[in-house]
Amino acid sequence: MVDIFIEHGLLLTMKGEGVGPIEDGAVAIEDGRIVEVGKTHRLKQRYRGAEWVLDARGKAVLPGLVDAHIHTSLSLLRGEAQDVPEIEWMLKTLAPFMKYFTREHRIAGAALGVLEAIKAGTTCIGEVGSDLEEITRRIYLPSGVRACIAPLINEIGPDSRPDPYKPYIFYPELGEERLKEALSLVERLNGAGEGRITCMLAPHAADMMSRELLLRVREEAERLGLMMHMHVAQGEREAIQIKLRYGTSTIKFLDSIGYLDDRLLAVHCHHASEEEIALLASRGVHYVSCPSSIALIDGVTPPLALYLSLGGKAAAIGSDQACGNNCHNLLMEMKIAALLNKTRHRDPTLLPAWKILRIATIEGAKALGLSNEIGSIEEGKRADIIILDLRKPHMTPILHKPVRNIAPNIVYSARGDEVETVIIDGRIVMRDRRILTLDEEEVMTKAQKAAEEITEAAAEDFMAAGSHLAKAVKKGLL
Ligand SMILES: [Zn+2]
Numbered sequence: 090m091v092d093i094f095i096e097h098g099l100l101l102t103m104k105g106e107g108v109g110p111i112e113d114g115a116v117a118i119e120d121g122r123i124v125e126v127g128k129t130h131r132l133k134q135r136y137r138g139a140e141w142v143l144d145a146r147g148k149a150v151l152p153g154l155v156d157a158h159i160h161t162s163l164s165l166l167r168g169e170a171q172d173v174p175e176i177e178w179m180l181k182t183l184a185p186f187m188k189y190f191t192r193e194h195r196i197a198g199a200a201l202g203v204l205e206a207i208k209a210g211t212t213c214i215g216e217v218g219s220d221l222e223e224i225t226r227r228i229y230l231p232s233g234v235r236a237c238i239a240p241l242i243n244e245i246g247p248d249s250r251p252d253p254y255k256p257y258i259f260y261p262e263l264g265e266e267r268l269k270e271a272l273s274l275v276e277r278l279n280g281a282g283e284g285r286i287t288c289m290l291a292p293h294a295a296d297m298m299s300r301e302l303l304l305r306v307r308e309e310a311e312r313l314g315l316m317m318h319m320h321v322a323q324g325e326r327e328a329i330q331i332k333l334r335y336g337t338s339t340i341k342f343l344d345s346i347g348y349l350d351d352r353l354l355a356v357h358c359h360h361a362s363e364e365e366i367a368l369l370a371s372r373g374v375h376y377v378s379c380p381s382s383i384a385l386i387d388g389v390t391p392p393l394a395l396y397l398s399l400g401g402k403a404a405a406i407g408s409d410q411a412c413g414n415n416c417h418n419l420l421m422e423m424k425i426a427a428l429l430n431k432t433r434h435r436d437p438t439l440l441p442a443w444k445i446l447r448i449a450t451i452e453g454a455k456a457l458g459l460s461n462e463i464g465s466i467e468e469g470k471r472a473d474i475i476i477l478d479l480r481k482p483h484m485t486p487i488l489h490k491p492v493r494n495i496a497p498n499i500v501y502s503a504r505g506d507e508v509e510t511v512i513i514d515g516r517i518v519m520r521d522r523r524i525l526t527l528d529e530e531e532v533m534t535k536a537q538k539a540a541e542e543i544t545e546a547a548a549e550d551f552m553a554a555g556s557h558l559a560k561a562v563k564k565g566l567l
Contacts, residue, residue, distance in 0.1 A: 092515060093118040094136040096129045098145030098476065099487070099495055103152055103451040103465035107443050108496050112489065116150065118472040121283070121515030126466055141517065143510060147480050147487070149495055151446075152465050153212025153235075153473035153513060154419040155453030158318075158356050158377040158407025160218050161202025161228075162195040165540040166412035173557040175324050175387045176253055181556035183412060188247055189546040192220045197539035199224045200532045203232050206408070206417040207524060209505035212473040212513045215354075215377065215407060215457050217241060217291045217318055222274045230282050233518040233526045235473060237457045238278070239291035239318035240271040242306055244298045253326055256333050257296065264302045268309070275313060284471075285514050287459065289354065294320040295339045296330035300346060310352060316375070316458050317348075321355040324387050328360050340365040349374055354456060356407070359383050359391040363399075366392050370401035375456040380426040382409030393448075394430040394439045405453035406445075420503045423449050427500060442497040476510040477503065 093116075100114035115129040117136045125132055170182035195218070206214060213235040218224070221238045229236040244264035249257045271290055279288040290313075292298060292306045310317050322328070322339040335342045340361050343349055351373035358366065358376065369376065378393035396404055406426050408417040426448070427440045440448075454464025463473045479487055479495070483502045488494045499507075511519035518526050544551075552559050561567055 091117045091119040091124060091136050091139045093141045093143065093512065094139035095143045095145050095150055095476070096133060098148055098150035100150045100466060101446065101496060102126060102467065103447055104467055108446055110493060114150065116466055116474065118515050121471055123466060123468055123470050123472050125468055143476065145476055148509065149477040149479055149499060150466070151475050151477065152450040152463065153475050153511065154210045154449045155213045155405060155457065155464065156206055156211045156408050156417060156419050157215040157405030157453050157456050158379055158409055159202065159214045159216055159417060160410040161216060162198035162218055163410035163412050164202040164205065164417065165194060165198040165536060165543060167415050169544065170412035170558065171385050171415065176326055177556045178386045178413060179326065180250060180253060181554040182558055185550035185554050186543055186547045189543045192223060194539040194543055195220045196224055196227055197535045199228045200527065201536035202411070202417055203228055203234050204524060204527055204529060204532050207234060207511055207519060208508065209418040209420055210475045210508040210511065211417065211419050212475065212511060213237070213454070213459070213463060215318060222278065225278055225281070225286055229286060231526060233513050233516055235285045235463065235513055237287045237289060237459065239289040240274050241291050241293050242267045242271055242298065243293035244302060254329060257330060259299055261299065264298055268302070268305060272309060275315065283514065289316045289318040291318045294323060294327060295342060296327045304346060307348060316352050316354055318354045319356065321358050322361040323357040324360050338365065340368060344368065351375065357383060357391055359387060359389045361392070363395065366395050367399045370396055370399040373402065375403040376401055377405045377407045377456060378426065379407045379409040380429045381422060382414045384429060386413045390429040390433040393426060394434060403452065403456040404448055405456035406448055418505050419449050420499070420505050423500045442500040445500055446496050472512055472515040474512045475508055477507040478509045479507065481507060
């Protein structure tokens, strides 16, 4: 007997080159895996006795969305760092808050980030952060989310960056400690939750650690057969540091130390030339683009369409962090990714709806190295599936010819609250918009309290740092 049988849905399976639609489709799920996909009338008899039968009439059934780059803990700082020059964002708006974060704060933030993401259809996150062992045990595992976690490794201490125009001061003993912690986390958690938790190593960025430590991380990744999740060419601040230290650009430097191949998942890359993006693409480097985050922080459209047009084969999108985005909503991120890339290249044919939907599902899964297990609705894959209720004014009408309008309507009109049911690894995590694995009220109350503690402690430092945002606050503009 199967556990879950979804019937009469408008399936977008992502099988093949496009969205792989099946009208009046059905999916049978057993022991966490998809056992059969097809027309409802063909499957219905066979799976009559399913424990759960979900009627998806008038609803879209999709693979769960993949948010490939996220810092869930920072959701506590939603709306506290934006509308400032890039050079100020990390050093004058984010940094004053960061030193007051405790482990408990990070956990409260992670719970909020995951809650928000699942409610908008995300089933798999590519998390980069600190305290991930505790966060995974207390939040990711019980919440049911699929997480590819990458513990941050850098050599940055609280006093490392007094002047962005001078080389940062590195603390090798901190780097050593973080690498050690990361390796023990991998040992304990890679494959946890029956495979729902996977690991990468995360060298933070080329400007935040020495060449020696970068090489050590690479060596360990090779030894363990892991990918590396890394911020690459993420703006002027980093470019200044790399130039000071190595006299070149980030991507050329990374190339010189043997970093560019399919073991690397490079994030952002908006401070790179076309030639450098071509190099990433030709070396098989995987890429995550975070269009809203980079538009807000840098005023730049990151090179998603460019990477693809130059032959890049594994692209994903990510929501990054809530202080500069400001939300973990992949449905909105899809639209923003499409619009920004169309305007960047003045070409409305770029990143059509069907393509961006693939990037948020099957291709995103590939970027995280998980496409054998998730990303499409196909027999044998783990059952990460979302059901969207299309019976909404902004999703009406549903048409099947001449154009099947479901994919464009999901990409350009959906806002998150259409997501009615979320299934991850064959487990129903959200039903009728109610999360079954987390206490929503408790998560929000704890997040509110944690955020108040941090912002109260940091308020003076934040104002003293004198960012554009602090000046706007002083003038009473917001
Ligand atoms: Zn990031």
